[in-house]
């Protein structure tokens with residue numbers, strides 16, 4: 310019986326009907342979770358329609374890939390709720406010729422969304438295993454404009470700075486000064502700030518006329534921004 314269910318499982322997963330099911334679920338996600346909640350930028354909506362979120366979650370969660378919430382991706386980390394990814398993406402207003410830095414690669418989903426819109430994405434992940442699996446996944450999916458770096462993102466990526474936008478997907482206790490410094494004039498950063506495991510605040514940081522302004526947007530809950538052991 311076991312071989313039969315494996316065979317059937319394989320047939321179902323590889324069947325066009327199964328793929329169609331994901332396409333439908335993805336279209337419903339874009340409509341109900343994004344459009345209806347105020348995501349209006351065409352480039353953002355198109356990216357969400359295109360990127361197959363079910364390929365970014367562990368096999369056990371594929372059927373839930375288009376549900377309205379975060380999902381575990383191993384190592385105590387999560388892939389963020391689609392709406393939050395869209396909200397953050399829309400707020401940094403990515404442009405086709407843009408260069409973006411993401412801190413917290415995780416599954417690579419946010420990086421893929423950004424890469425559909427901008428020219429180049431640099432993404433930093435502190436957990437080597439997640440960095441490796443995201444690198445493999447993004448390569449397999451054909452993304453040539455994403456570079457995954459395994460490091461502590463606290464210091465940003467000086468050698469590629471400045472960035473048009475910086476997207477931080479782990480909650481920091483304060484805004485890392487290097488990240489502010491690496492933001493281009495006119496650039497935007499979105500970052501959850503607050504204590505780990507408590508409610509945090511999503512903040513928008515803007516650099517205009519050499520002045521830095523910050524604005525609190527909404528309460529959120531992200532996994533903690535961790536630090537590598539430094540001597």
Ligand code: SAH
Pocket residue numbers: 386387388389412413414415416417418419420433434435436439460461462463478479532533534535536537
């Ligand atoms: N953007 C991800 C969500 C990942 S959750 C996605 O689309 O799937 C946040 C990620 O930030 C986790 O993978 C965590 O390991 C990573 N992280 C936490 N602190 C970090 C740091 N200092 N530098 C880089 N990555 C960090």
